[in-house]
Amino acid sequence: MANLEEIRPNVHDSLGRVTELLQKHELVENLVQRQPGPRQELVENLVHKLHLVELQKLLDALHPADAAYILESLPLEQRLVVWDLIKADREGEILLEVSDAVRETLIENMDEHELVAAAEQLDTDEIADLAPDLPREVMQDVFRSLSPEEREQLRAAMSFPEDSVGALMDFDMISIRDDVSVEVVLRYLRRLDEMPEQTDQLFVVSPAGHIRGLLPVNRLLVSDPDTPVVSVMEREFIKLHPQEKAQDAASAFERYDLVSAPVVDDAGKLIGRVTVNVVMDYIREETDSDRLSAGGLLEDEDLFASVWRSVRNRWTWLAVNLVTAFIASRVIGLFENSIAQLVALAALMPIIAGISGNSGNQTITMIVRALALGQITGANARKLFAKEISVSVLNGLIWGGIVGLFAFLIYHNWQLGLVMTGAMVLSLLLAAIMGVAVPLTLQKLGRDPALGSSVLITAITDSGGFFIFLGLATLFLV
Amino acid sequence: MANLEEIRPNVHDSLGRVTELLQKHELVENLVQRQPGPRQELVENLVHKLHLVELQKLLDALHPADAAYILESLPLEQRLVVWDLIKADREGEILLEVSDAVRETLIENMDEHELVAAAEQLDTDEIADLAPDLPREVMQDVFRSLSPEEREQLRAAMSFPEDSVGALMDFDMISIRDDVSVEVVLRYLRRLDEMPEQTDQLFVVSPAGHIRGLLPVNRLLVSDPDTPVVSVMEREFIKLHPQEKAQDAASAFERYDLVSAPVVDDAGKLIGRVTVNVVMDYIREETDSDRLSAGGLLEDEDLFASVWRSVRNRWTWLAVNLVTAFIASRVIGLFENSIAQLVALAALMPIIAGISGNSGNQTITMIVRALALGQITGANARKLFAKEISVSVLNGLIWGGIVGLFAFLIYHNWQLGLVMTGAMVLSLLLAAIMGVAVPLTLQKLGRDPALGSSVLITAITDSGGFFIFLGLATLFLV
Numbered sequence: 001m002a003n004l005e006e007i008r009p010n011v012h013d014s015l016g017r018v019t020e021l022l023q024k025h026e027l028v029e030n031l032v033q034r035q036p037g038p039r040q041e042l043v044e045n046l047v048h049k050l051h052l053v054e055l056q057k058l059l060d061a062l063h064p065a066d067a068a069y070i071l072e073s074l075p076l077e078q079r080l081v082v083w084d085l086i087k088a089d090r091e092g093e094i095l096l097e098v099s100d101a102v103r104e105t106l107i108e109n110m111d112e113h114e115l116v117a118a119a120e121q122l123d124t125d126e127i128a129d130l131a132p133d134l135p136r137e138v139m140q141d142v143f144r145s146l147s148p149e150e151r152e153q154l155r156a157a158m159s160f161p162e163d164s165v166g167a168l169m170d171f172d173m174i175s176i177r178d179d180v181s182v183e184v185v186l187r188y189l190r191r192l193d194e195m196p197e198q199t200d201q202l203f204v205v206s207p208a209g210h211i212r213g214l215l216p217v218n219r220l221l222v223s224d225p226d227t228p229v230v231s232v233m234e235r236e237f238i239k240l241h242p243q244e245k246a247q248d249a250a251s252a253f254e255r256y257d258l259v260s261a262p263v264v265d266d267a268g269k270l271i272g273r274v275t276v277n278v279v280m281d282y283i284r285e286e287t288d289s290d291r292l293s294a295g296g297l298l299e300d301e302d303l304f305a306s307v308w309r310s311v312r313n314r315w316t317w318l319a320v321n322l323v324t325a326f327i328a329s330r331v332i333g334l335f336e337n338s339i340a341q342l343v344a345l346a347a348l349m350p351i352i353a354g355i356s357g358n359s360g361n362q363t364i365t366m367i368v369r370a371l372a373l374g375q376i377t378g379a380n381a382r383k384l385f386a387k388e389i390s391v392s393v394l395n396g397l398i399w400g401g402i403v404g405l406f407a408f409l410i411y412h413n414w415q416l417g418l419v420m421t422g423a424m425v426l427s428l429l430l431a432a433i434m435g436v437a438v439p440l441t442l443q444k445l446g447r448d449p450a451l452g453s454s455v456l457i458t459a460i461t462d463s464g465g466f467f468i469f470l471g472l473a474t475l476f477l478v
Numbered sequence: 479m480a481n482l483e484e485i486r487p488n489v490h491d492s493l494g495r496v497t498e499l500l501q502k503h504e505l506v507e508n509l510v511q512r513q514p515g516p517r518q519e520l521v522e523n524l525v526h527k528l529h530l531v532e533l534q535k536l537l538d539a540l541h542p543a544d545a546a547y548i549l550e551s552l553p554l555e556q557r558l559v560v561w562d563l564i565k566a567d568r569e570g571e572i573l574l575e576v577s578d579a580v581r582e583t584l585i586e587n588m589d590e591h592e593l594v595a596a597a598e599q600l601d602t603d604e605i606a607d608l609a610p611d612l613p614r615e616v617m618q619d620v621f622r623s624l625s626p627e628e629r630e631q632l633r634a635a636m637s638f639p640e641d642s643v644g645a646l647m648d649f650d651m652i653s654i655r656d657d658v659s660v661e662v663v664l665r666y667l668r669r670l671d672e673m674p675e676q677t678d679q680l681f682v683v684s685p686a687g688h689i690r691g692l693l694p695v696n697r698l699l700v701s702d703p704d705t706p707v708v709s710v711m712e713r714e715f716i717k718l719h720p721q722e723k724a725q726d727a728a729s730a731f732e733r734y735d736l737v738s739a740p741v742v743d744d745a746g747k748l749i750g751r752v753t754v755n756v757v758m759d760y761i762r763e764e765t766d767s768d769r770l771s772a773g774g775l776l777e778d779e780d781l782f783a784s785v786w787r788s789v790r791n792r793w794t795w796l797a798v799n800l801v802t803a804f805i806a807s808r809v810i811g812l813f814e815n816s817i818a819q820l821v822a823l824a825a826l827m828p829i830i831a832g833i834s835g836n837s838g839n840q841t842i843t844m845i846v847r848a849l850a851l852g853q854i855t856g857a858n859a860r861k862l863f864a865k866e867i868s869v870s871v872l873n874g875l876i877w878g879g880i881v882g883l884f885a886f887l888i889y890h891n892w893q894l895g896l897v898m899t900g901a902m903v904l905s906l907l908l909a910a911i912m913g914v915a916v917p918l919t920l921q922k923l924g925r926d927p928a929l930g931s932s933v934l935i936t937a938i939t940d941s942g943g944f945f946i947f948l949g950l951a952t953l954f955l956v
Contacts, residue, residue, distance in 0.1 A: 019857050065733040073853040075861055186699065195696035198737065200678060217695055218673035221664065254762060255543040257755035259676065259737055276754050277735035283758070284732060287765040288847070294772065295843025296836055303848050304861065307868040311876075314840050314869070318877060321836045325829040326884060332825040333888070339817070339824050346817045346824035347810040350831075350940070351803040358774055358799045362792050365773025369766070370781050375551040379497050383553055383782065390785040391792070398789075399796060406804060410811070462828070 014062060015070050021055045022078045056085045064090060068097035071106070075304045080109055091118040096126055100133075101302035107133055116141045124150050125170040125272075128157035156242075156271070165249045166242035168282060169263045169272035172196035175203040176229065178212045183225035185215070198275040200259035204233045211239065211262055211270045239264045240274055246282055253279045293451060296321070317455070324459035328353075331463045335470035338478045344411045345473050348420060351403055353465035356427035359395060360457040363388050363435025368450050371443055385436050392432035393425065400424030419476055423469035430464045431457070492540060493548050499533040500556045534563045542568060546575035549584070553782045558587055569596040574604055578611075579780035585611055594619045602628050603648040603750075606635035634720075634749065643727045644720035646760060647741050647750035650674035653681040654707065656690045661703035663693070676753040678737035682711045689717065689740055689748045717742045718752055724760055731757045771929060774799070795933070802937035806831075809941045813948035816956045822889045823951050826898060829881055831943035834905035837873060838935040841866050841913025846928050849921055863914050870910035871903065878902030897954055901947035908942045909935070 059067060059082065067086065071079050071094070083106055086094060091110075095103055095118060107115065115138045119127050124146070131139055143151060153171050160166025174195065176185050185202065189195065202220070204213040213233035223232050238256060240249050240263045252258065253276055263272040292300060296317035301310060332339075332349070339345050367384070370376050376384065400421035408417035438456050439449035537545060537560065545564065549557050549572070561584055564572060569588075573581055573596060585593065593616045597605050602624070609617055621629060631649050638644025652673065654663050663680065667673065680698070682691040691711030701710045716734060718727050718741045730736065731754055741750040770778060774795035779788060810817075810827070817823050845862070848854050854862065878899035886895035916934050917927035 015852075015855065019855065023857075063734065069851070069853075072851075073855070073858070075858060189699045190702075192700050194700055197735065198678075199696055200676075200737070217699065218677055220699075221667045221695065222670050222672055224668070254755075254758055256541065257675065259678070259754070276737070276758070277732075280732055280754070280758060280761070283761065290769075291847070292843060296840045297843060301844060303844070303853060304858075304865070307865060307872060310865065310869045311872050314837070314873070317840070318833060318836060318873065321833055322829075322877060322880065325832040328832070329825045329829050332828070333822075336821045336825060340821045343814045343818045343824075344811075346821075346827075347807045347814060349824075350810070350828065350944075351800075351807050353828075354803040354806070354940075355796060355799055358796060359792070362774045362795070365770060365775060366779060366781070369769070373547070373550075374493075375547075375781060377493065377497065377551070379501075380551070380553060380782075387782070387785060387788065391788045394785060394789050395792070395796065399800060402800065462832075466828075 014058060014066065015073055017058060018055060018070055018074070018082060019078070021051050021058075022074075022081060025051045025055075025081070052085060055082070059086055060090075064093040065097050067094050068102075071098055072102050072303065076105060079105065079304070083109070088114065088117055089121060092121040092126070092130075095130060096122070099300050099302070101300050101305060103130075103133055105302060112138055112141070116145075120145055123170065123172065124153040125157045127154055128167075131158055160242055163246045164242060165240045165244045165246055165263055165274060166272075168246050168249065168274045168278045169242060170275065170278070171272050172199075173203055173260075173262070173270075173273040174199060175205045175209075175270060176215065178204045178206060178230050178233075180229055181225065182220060182223045182227050182229060182232065185220060185229060186225060198260055198277055201234075203262050203270050203273070204229055205270050209270060210268045211264050213237070214262070237262075241265075242271065247286070249274055250279050250283055250286075290450060294454065320455055324455070324462065327459065328462040328466055331466045332470065334467075335474060338470060338474045341478050342416075342473065344407070344413070344416060345470060348403075348407055348416075349466055349469050351406075352420070352423050352427050352469045353462045355399060355403075355424065356431040356465045357458045357461040359392065359428050360431030360435045360461045361454055363392075363432055364439055364453050364457050367436055367439045368453060371439055371449050376440070381436075381440070385433075388432040388436050389429065392428040396425030396428040397421075399428075415477055416473075419469070419472045423465070423472050426468045426472075427461065427465040430468070431461050434460050434464075492536060492544065493551055495536060496533060496548055496552070496560060497556075499529050499536075500552075500559060503529045503533075503559070530563060533560070537564055538568075542571040543575050545572050546580075549576055550580050550781065554583060557583065557782075561587070566592065566595055567599055570599040570604070570608075573608060574600070577778050577780070579778050579783060581608075581611055583780060590616055590619070594623075598623055601648065601650065602631040603635050605632055606645075609636055638720055641724045642720060643718045643722045643724055643741060643752060644750075646724050646727065646752045646756045647720060648753065648756070649750050650677075651681055651738075651740070651748075651751040652677060653683045653687075653748060654693065656682045656684060656708050656711075658707055659703065660698060660701045660705050660707060660710065663698060663707060664703060676738055676755055679712075681740050681748050681751070682707055683748050687748060688746045689742050691715070692740070715740075719743075720749065725764070727752055728757050728761055728764075768928060772932065798933055802933070802940065805937065806940040806944055809944045810948065812945075813952060816948060816952045819956050820894075820951065822885075822891070822894060823948060826881075826885055826894075827944055827947050829884075830898070830901050830905050830947045831940045833877060833881075833902065834909040834943045835936045835939040837870065837906050838909030838913045838939045839932055841870075841910055842917055842931050842935050845914055845917045846931060849917055849927050854918070859914075859918070863911075866910040866914050867907065870906040874903030874906040875899075877906070893955055894951075897947070897950045901943070901950050904946045904950075905939065905943040908946070909939050912938050912942075 062070070067090070071082060074082060091114070095106065098106065110118070112135070115134060119130060119134065119138065119142045122130070127142060143154065146154060157166065157169065176188070200217055202215045202217065203211060204215055205211055213230070213235050214237045215229060215233045219232055238252055238258065238261050240252075240261050242263055242265065249261070252261070258276060260273050260275045262270055263274060265271050288300065296314065298313045298316055301313050305313070367376070403424055404417035404421035407420045408414050434457055439453050442449040442453055540548070545568070549560060552560060557580075569592070573584065576584065588596070590613065593612060597608060597612065597616065597620045600608070605620060621632065624632060635644065635647065654666065678695055680693045680695065681689060682693055683689055691708070691713050692715045693707060693711045697710055716730055716736065716739050718730075718739050720741055720743065727739070730739070736754060738751050738753045740748055741752060743749050766778065774792065776791045776794055779791050783791070813823075845854070881902055882895035882899035885898045886892050912935055916938075917931050920927040920931055
């Protein structure tokens, strides 16, 4: 690894170079297929192999995260050519780094033997991460190859639900006894070849394995060697529990600037640790999946997934959207007589629905964020409600005035303008009330308020906006 | 700090307790105002003070991040009461932790003297973070109180744009010479009282200050004391440049699991470091601001901002939305004659616009993500285009069939059903083409494709969907 200025472009350059070599390789393959002849074949075969050798060399030099990035950026056929060139002893690490959808395509094209070999190079907590994607027989083989202690770890790691601290945990920690001196610890460490990555602290445990304190590595270095460990260790610290929500652990890491934290069971026994790099990956995945579901995608989609797979990935939200659109359509259907008499209503109604949908989504974004941070209490919920309602009335008067003027200028009908303004105020009011009420209600029902509340508010403001506008028009204009 | 199970609820409990004490305090204040009398006043004043003393004790025990959280969760009036109770020597740290909007409300209520005192407790890189919010005179006073070296640091830190590596940098690093042994380094460290937080490595520099390598603290501990530093240090490592994009540094931290990284200038001189906790805060802020702008909010809004301020924060996107709604409305206006003749068109048209908007947003979510990861190259862009078009045609036939059937069942008009199906296929095709083209074009123009592309695609699919459906209907039905 060199300067980042070199590294970032390097990854892109590598991607460019990989694509180039693949294209040459394909060209030669085509030639060979078109003009078969023993001699020519020999020559072409040589050239062809040269490209692949160069490609392999390039791939060997890449960090696993960068190799994963290149695999994700290639169409399926080329991806598999590249995957075949990657050394067997790196396959495990790279499988961990690629996205779920891409991992599936790679695993589908590996045989049982290759999969077992790839999994066996990994730590037990990493095997647990891959496990859901591996065939049953492969997992059985892997399991058999482990030591009894490792089997126990794997069993533990796999027993925790996906969004729990247990799923983020690894077993690469250094624990020390509480009755020794700093000198003894230093001597013990010097006998190791290397320390596990992201080790910023050692875990001080009793002979029975109960955690007593933390000894930051940096404190170890500034302490007098004769000091007993107990007198320099931290006694007050964050302990994570394997069943806790991963989200809570992540926010503890952010809040208190942690690099690692111990995981202890109910009895206070040290069973593992969580490190900041895993937490950062978790946060990235969470925000990615939030963004995908906000866009109406079920899950992370392989950029080069088959058409059929992509269609299925996008199906659910389109179906939900279709139902809400049908409802809105029937609401309009109720007022077909009014529209037939005053066709301007048809042209103006999307304005009301659109603006109130946008405004409702603004309110919901605020409230969902505050709920996620736990900032909404019984005491301040009423204040928030009052604030959102005031904002919406003010916005309604301002924007309602503008759209009313617009309607008047185009249709020269001041009553129509007034109805527009009134409808805007009422539907922004509806949007504000629902923008607060929908996420609060979802939260009370124990559902995730971030999921689906935007679809729900848009459905409400669409149908509601049409109903309010066409209803007022029917009352006052027709 | 104790167990996380205690800590998380503790923050909520603390918020609850703070609110409770504040309410008691307000009650007493009201009593005092209603029944003024020298003796009673004395008694009440005592009770009143007792509550505040208890509150102050509670606040003193909180981690700055937790105090910030409580300030953010309180309405303005109560927030200022709490802020007054916070010890002056903690104000600086807490100002750093609160959100921009809340920081503004706190700074507005501090006098010049308090602000200077708060800023003076901070490191120079932290002062640089606060600087944009501080009045000019305060910054001048703070500047005067610094040592020449610190002034230089502050000047450097403030010279970098907000989204650069320079803005994430701190100066809390330990650098060592390259001609010493591990033993000397260990002795040097032992003379320190403590090491800076998040120090996972020391920076090895030449006498002129040029970076030569990194010495991971963990390697220091396992090395023989007699080894020269140069033979155990890392020679290949990530160097950040202060002018680089913060986003690139963040992705290097994620990719390569870094805890800290050196920042060097053009000449290769070490000028600072970036640590993982700052990177994590940066990522959180970025995703927050993405989410806010996706929801149509200009910036992070104080939950208890004044109505007027909130209205302004939400104004821009509503205005953009209004313009696109006006355009859609005029598109419909073109077909008023057709609608007057077949009023069912008015009820059916939102279905076409809604579904194609949703589908276009799905495509754009995929493309924006792939662009952000740099996964789209000239070679694969065409493949992606082809895939998205196939997906949209297939979706168009499926969903178009369903909506066509819906139209036929309600209006008993099979021609209308066919027009619905045809319009759905065409507008999903439009959505797919624009869903790929809009972000790619924004990227080519040097704009952020994440910003505004969703608004743009919705505007296109709305107006386009109405135009296609009403146009087809006018051609074939009227």
